[in-house]
Amino acid sequence: xxxxxxxxSRKRPSGNKALLATAMLLVAVASAFxxxxxxxxxxxTPAETMQVPPVWIPHTPTLDAYEKVAGVINxxxxxxxxxVIASVTTAxxxxxxxxxxxxxxxxxxxxxxxLFSLLIATMFLPPIVTLIPLYRMVGxxxxxxxxxxxxxxxxANAFGIFLxxxxxxxxxxxxxxxxxxxxxxxxxxxxKIVAPSVAPAIAALALFAFVYxxxxxxxxxxxxxxxxxxxxxxxxxxRLLSYNRGAVNTGLVMAGATLAVLPPLVLFVFLQRFFVxxxxxxxxxx
Amino acid sequence: xxxxxxxxxxxxxxxxxxxxxxxxxxxxxLTIWLSFRDWSTQTPFSEASFVGLGxxxxxxxxxxVGRDFKSALxxxxxxxxxxxxxxxxxxxxxxxxxxxxxVAGGTAxxxxxxxxxMVPMIAVALVWSKLYSPSEGPLNQLLGLVGIGxxxxxxxxxxxxxxxxxxxxxxxxxxxxxxxxxxxxxxxGSLYEAATLDGASGQEQFRFITLPLLRRTLLxxxxxxxxxxxxxxxxxxxxxxxxxxxxxxxxxYHIRRVGIERAQGGLGSAMAVMLMLSxxxxxxxxxxxxxxxxxx
Numbered sequence: 001x002x003x004x005x006x007x008x009s010r011k012r013p014s015g016n017k018a019l020l021a022t023a024m025l026l027v028a029v030a031s032a033f034x035x036x037x038x039x040x041x042x043x044x045t046p047a048e049t050m051q052v053p054p055v056w057i058p059h060t061p062t063l064d065a066y067e068k069v070a071g072v073i074n075x076x077x078x079x080x081x082x083x084v085i086a087s088v089t090t091a092x093x094x095x096x097x098x099x100x101x102x103x104x105x106x107x108x109x110x111x112x113x114x115l116f117s118l119l120i121a122t123m124f125l126p127p128i129v130t131l132i133p134l135y136r137m138v139g140x141x142x143x144x145x146x147x148x149x150x151x152x153x154x155x156a157n158a159f160g161i162f163l164x165x166x167x168x169x170x171x172x173x174x175x176x177x178x179x180x181x182x183x184x185x186x187x188x189x190x191x192k193i194v195a196p197s198v199a200p201a202i203a204a205l206a207l208f209a210f211v212y213x214x215x216x217x218x219x220x221x222x223x224x225x226x227x228x229x230x231x232x233x234x235x236x237x238x239r240l241l242s243y244n245r246g247a248v249n250t251g252l253v254m255a256g257a258t259l260a261v262l263p264p265l266v267l268f269v270f271l272q273r274f275f276v277x278x279x280x281x282x283x284x285x286x
Numbered sequence: 287x288x289x290x291x292x293x294x295x296x297x298x299x300x301x302x303x304x305x306x307x308x309x310x311x312x313x314x315x316l317t318i319w320l321s322f323r324d325w326s327t328q329t330p331f332s333e334a335s336f337v338g339l340g341x342x343x344x345x346x347x348x349x350x351v352g353r354d355f356k357s358a359l360x361x362x363x364x365x366x367x368x369x370x371x372x373x374x375x376x377x378x379x380x381x382x383x384x385x386x387x388x389v390a391g392g393t394a395x396x397x398x399x400x401x402x403x404m405v406p407m408i409a410v411a412l413v414w415s416k417l418y419s420p421s422e423g424p425l426n427q428l429l430g431l432v433g434i435g436x437x438x439x440x441x442x443x444x445x446x447x448x449x450x451x452x453x454x455x456x457x458x459x460x461x462x463x464x465x466x467x468x469x470x471x472x473x474x475g476s477l478y479e480a481a482t483l484d485g486a487s488g489q490e491q492f493r494f495i496t497l498p499l500l501r502r503t504l505l506x507x508x509x510x511x512x513x514x515x516x517x518x519x520x521x522x523x524x525x526x527x528x529x530x531x532x533x534x535x536x537x538x539y540h541i542r543r544v545g546i547e548r549a550q551g552g553l554g555s556a557m558a559v560m561l562m563l564s565x566x567x568x569x570x571x572x573x574x575x576x577x578x579x580x581x582x
Contacts, residue, residue, distance in 0.1 A: 031399050051422060
C-alpha cells in the first residue's frame, strides 16, 4: 500500500519543464471546467443562464434555483433514499466480501480455483445481460417498486471478493494460527484479527461501493417503475429535466445536479487515497 | 492446517456464493434460456414457449426489429471503439504527467482528473447537455474564440454519438489514468537509468521501455473500457432517447426498451446473448493479440 520508489528524475532542459507545467494546467482546467460550470450555473438567475454569449460568473449569485428544486422534487426524501441504498448495500458487500475473501485467501478446499474463477467472471458481466430476468425475479418475490428490490440483488459482488482476497492473502498465517490456538472462532478471527490488519482495503472497498451505488441509475430506474417515494436522488434528477423542458430550467437542473454530486465528491476529496488504493489493488496485485 | 477448515469454508462462502448465484449467475442462465423462447416480461417464466432460433432469426433478419438491433449493435461497436481509442492514449499521457518529478503537482492533477469519476453519470449527462447547447452553451462559445464555427453536437446524427463518447471519456479518463500510474510504478527505475547512460532520448525510452512494459496494464484497461462502454445508458436515456435518427441507439438502451418497456422478454434476451457473445469474441481477440506479442 506504500508508494513505491519513483524512477530517479532524469535531467531535462528547463524549456520542457515550462511546457509540461502548461500542459498539466490545461488538462486540469479542462477536467474541472464542466463541474465549475455546473456550480456557477446553479447560482445564476434564469435570464443569465440563457444569455448569449454565456455569462461565465453570475453577477448576482442567488440560491433561487435550489429553492425551486425543492419545489419540484422531494430533495430530503430522495437524498435519504440514496443514503439508505448506498449504505445498506455497502454494509452487505463488506460482510460478504470479507467472508468469501478470507475463505479464498486462507482455506484450501476442493474446487477453490474453479469457484473463484466463476465468481470473478461475473465481474466482467455487464448488468444489462441479466436485467430482464432479474427484473422479473425481483418482481415475483414481491420486491419491485421498493428500496429492498434495489438493495438485495447487490449485497455481494465479485469485485469485493477479489479485492478482499488480494489483501487478506497478505495477512501472516502465524497471526491467524495463534488466534486459533487460543480457541477463537473463525468469524471472530476474521472480524477481530484479519479485518483490522486490512483496514485500508476495507475502507477502499466501502468507499467504492458507496459511491457506485449512490450513483447507479439503470437498476433503480427499472425496479422502481414510477414509485416516486422510493426514488434515489439520481432518478429524481431526471425528473427535473422533463419539468418545464427547455433552456429556462438550466439553473434548476444544475442545482439538482450539484446536490446529487456533492456527497460522493466530498467523500472522495477527503478519502481519495483509499479510492486510488482500491483501483491499484485490483489492477496490479493480481 | 487448511484441511480442518472445510466446514468453515462453506459457512464463509455461503452468503456471497448464494447471492451471486441467485442474482447474477441464475439470471444469466435465464437470459440464455429465454433467448430461445417467446416470452412476455409481464408473465411468469413458466409461460415462455420454445421457439428455437426464432428470436435470433428475427433480430438478425431484415424486418424493422432486425434493422433496429443491428444498428444498435453497430452503434455500440463504434461507440466502444471510439471510447477505447480516446481513453487509452490519454490515460497514458496523463499517467506520465502524474507520475513524474520534474514538475510539482502530479498528485493534484490526479485528484482533479479522478474527481470526475465520482460524479453520477446522470449528472454528467445533464451538465454536458447544457455545455453542448448550440447557442448559449459554452463549448461552441469557446470554439468561437479559436475561430471554429458552432457544432451541432447532440442534435445532428453525424455528431451525436461522438458527443456522447466525449462526455463519457471526460468522466472516465481519471480512472484509467490511475490504472496507468499503477502500471508505471511497476517499471523498474533502473531500466531508465541504464537507457539514459546508453544515451537513449526520452522518446526512445518511452517507445522501447515504457510502452512495452505497460502492455499488460493497457490490456486490462482496454477490457475494462470495453465493458464500461457497452453499459452507456444515462446520456442516451435522458438526452437523446436514441436519436437523432437512431444514431445514439446503443445496446443497453435498446435491450432495456425492448425487454422491459415493450415487455418482449424473449427478443430482449436474444439481444443480450448476442451482446455477451460479441464481448467474449472481442475480449478473447484482445488477449490472443497481446499473448502473441508476448511470445515474440
